[in-house]
Amino acid sequence: MPRPDPVLALEGLGKSFGATHALRDVSLTLHSGEAHGLVGHNGAGKSTLIKIVAGVHQPDIGTISVQGVRVDINAPVDAYNAGIRVIHQDAPLVGDFDTVDNCYLGRPYPRRWGMVDKSAMRAAVAAIAKEIAPDLPIDRAVALLNTSQRQFVRLVRALLDNGRILVLDEPTAALSAEESQRFFDVLEKVRARGTAIVLVTHRLDEIAAVCSRATVLVDGAVSGRFEGSDLTAGALVSAMGGSESPEAKTPDRTPTSTVLELGQIKAGGLAAPTSLSLQSGEIVALYGLVGSGRSDLLNAIWGSEKLASGTMTIEGTPYRPRSPIDAVRRGVSYVPSDRHRTGLFENKSLLFNATLPLLRRFRMADWLPVPNRQRERKAFVDAARSVGLVYHSADQLARTLSGGNQQKLIFSRWAHRRSKVMLLDEPTEGVDIVAKAALRKIIRDMAKDGNGVLVSTSDRDEALALGDRILVFRLGTIVADIPRSQVTPTALSTAAQSMEIVAA
Amino acid sequence: MTHRTLFAGLIAGGTLALSQPILAAGERVAVVTPYLSAIATAEMVESFQQRAADYDWTVEVFDTAGDIGAMASRIEDVTTSGVDAIVIVSIDPAQLQDQVDRAADANIPIIAIDGSLNEAVALNVTSDNYVLGQTMTDYLFDQLGGEGSIVRLFHSAHPGVRQREIALDDALEAYPGISEVAQHYVQVPGQIDDSRSAMDSILLANQHEGAIDAVWAAWDEPGIGAQLALEAAGRDGIIIAGIDGNPQAIELIESCTSFVATVRQGFSEMAEIAAEELQQIFDGAELAEPERYAPVELITRDSLGVSCD
């Protein structure tokens, strides 16, 4: 059957940043009423592609056509005029505004006698909301809505003025399984209206369930296209598994003594009681998607998340932290994810950042809570050397460092002692490939020094590169516990993303 | 100390104590003032309350801590609540004309103590502030022998205090030998500290012997600040006079400091006159005069019987 011109056609797109080829000869067509999945590991080129379509980046080579007509998208406004609506992950909304006002934010208001015509606005929004999400309270301040309702607000906003092409970047990252299901029900209605949808997500089962076609990106190039019955989570996983960068792996080791023992603990987003035992010198990787429960486990051990039930012991002694203060005291150390928000003191010096949590160790005297500056400075220099921090002065501000060095700086906080348990949450997120390798080496060295290490990561390569054992998390439960000798990249992805239906 | 007992009662009795005045019998009288922290105002309010107790009135006191806007709001509030009379203390009703007009329209009699004459006000009881200023200024200029330089510490926002200044201005015209070397507008609250700091600077700017002979303080508290500055600078030969008969000022006069005179207004007398006249109004009688004056009394070392040689 002859098809009409595709709504969106990308042909031969290429984009380089310096020496890195972010995209190579990527083509993709999208028809109206079609949902198209776009998958790939972090750094595979998905974000670059989205940014080109959104007008944030311009391609070095290749063309973009909308309904058969070639368009130049040089700025976000061009994309907007072409009917392209990109919903970025966590796109900001104004909390005090209701859905109606949020939808019209930055867009021309309908007017009546020179005044903003709120009833016309409301009618327009209500018309769309009624169609796709009749339960959405559109007169309610968005701050009072839950996470999934806010996603609906973003959808309504995107559809309000004839958006024909909808690009969704990880729309369900912050949603529970049930909320995701509802979201996709709504999305299905949007698709049925004739809107073309590009869905970018880590959750391959979602792609398989929602999309009629899918494109897999690996290292900036298309590694597979799937359609109809060929489109399964398993097929996507194997297409993604193409490129491995086998850097040095953790050598096999013989476990010594148990430092941390978790018995049937429940906390936060952990759906089932979880048990775990960590040997000194061992690295256990906790692998899973965002929201799969691995961060909750770390938070529970660190004392920043209240333990609902279960027991913990450190070196055989019961451990029940009321706050991170107890954790530090008992020899637990922690490197949070999202260093800008939760790790770094950007406007403080390197020295300040490096010695803060263990400042007591540098006291002038036991009874005098005043750090001895010489000792503190020496400790900083030692710690900086041990993590390979590149800096020019201990007094420079932390924000002047590169991302990789900032992360090393946070690592250096705990280099002043041998921790019993090291908790690392996404330790190499958002740093370049060289820094990544360096950080992984530091982590291995920490383990070699006898620290027991738990690494929580959504990066499969990281789990493979670091873990003596890999625990795979999915929807708040550990679904697999794989020793390194038995692990394969595919097995890992399948375990994390498998389409097993959880009875709910 | 009635206030402290009252306060303890409030804490102890909680809401019960708060609702007490409404339940009590007799006329309800609201006393509103922005200057309860000033000692004289406090004295007037206290005397009024004592006399009101004799008449069996229920008195509610509102202080707005120098805030004239809040004062206006309180008058609106008590007007709405339908009190039987409003007494405003230490403020010119013209500053609250709208509010007092509305209260008068609602047939609530308004009495000003230490305020000014006003059409909306049934009675103003005051010391004649002009007379106060005149009494003090004449004494001060007499002490100087009709010649010398003075510093003026003033606060024209207060209507009575303004009258005292007018008396000073008239006297300055009558005594060509007296000149003004500096003046300072005193900030309220914080009046003592403010006058002290200002006086520190004025003394420095006029250092030579005889540059300043006297400090004319529109009321006693700035004079106390000036006294502290003179003490600290160790300057002799400058005398200070104030108005109000503030106990602290009287102590200073007694103890042979530079503070030599104050004029006592009959604050208690004013409040008593106000209460008596209000009772007349409640009895339905016409008032003879729209303004009544309480007697004034000059307090000096002589009148206190101290000798400082």
Place this chain on the structure above:
Amino acid sequence: MTLTTLYRYGTLIAFFLLCLGFALASPGVFASQANVVNLLQQVATLAIVATAATMVMTIGEFDLSVGFVASLSAVICFVLFAGGYDMTLAIPLALLGGMVSGTLNGVMVSRFGVPSFVATLAVGTIVSGLAFGLSGGASLFQNVPDAFKALGRGAILGVPVLALWFIAVMAGTALVLARTEFGRRVQAIGGNVVAARLAGLPVMRDVIVTFAIAGGLSALAGLLLAARLGSVQHTMGEPLLLPAYAAVFIGTTMSPTGAPSVGGTLLGVLITGVLVNGMTIMGVEPFVQRMMTGVIILVAVLLRHFGRRDP
């Protein structure tokens, strides 16, 4: 002098220009030793209250109760004097009153998450009511021991006692903030409270302690003001609040990151003090004084705004 230097040290330069201007305009008066002594005494209580404000701003919060707390402590002390008690009871109780108010602020903010602007305004209002009630609205000056007055008067080796107080308080606070573990934690909380919590710092406790110290310092300022004047009105501390924050904000212009610091606050206090003192000497009208103070704050902050360069 490059433009960057002007921006970086603009406030300091402005201060010296101001002093120079007043000194030239009033020969032998502004720059005299006697005036320096005066100035140091005049700014002392403001400096201490501003130090309290600086501490609280270091943890990224506001304390609007400082002036009210100063009034309260002075009232507590003088009510006790009037009641025949002596300094050994009156002073500790007055300081305790301030610290309790501060602790209440801290608990509201850190334990119950009330925004500090609201919490301290509420606590401050309660405190001012308490001061009003305790004083009965009257001015208090009875039975004040000379030894107490001496705390705010006179000089030691030519330096006014009040100046010694505020120098000691500021130096002590600066030292605590820069050198102690507590100071580091306080800076960390102000820098990034989430990171501070996740780094295992006792954030809640430190916030409460910070507010309690601020309350204690405000109370001290109230006592010194009372000692300087020999009498107490229940509203006497209120005029300290706005100049204190003006001083802190002027001071933040001295930091490359706009962070409050004791040194910067000292500069801010001196600038506001010098402005009022110098203009009074020159007989400038009070309304002009106020306007000038506002203009100086704006200019200082604007200079920093234009001068901010990310390193």
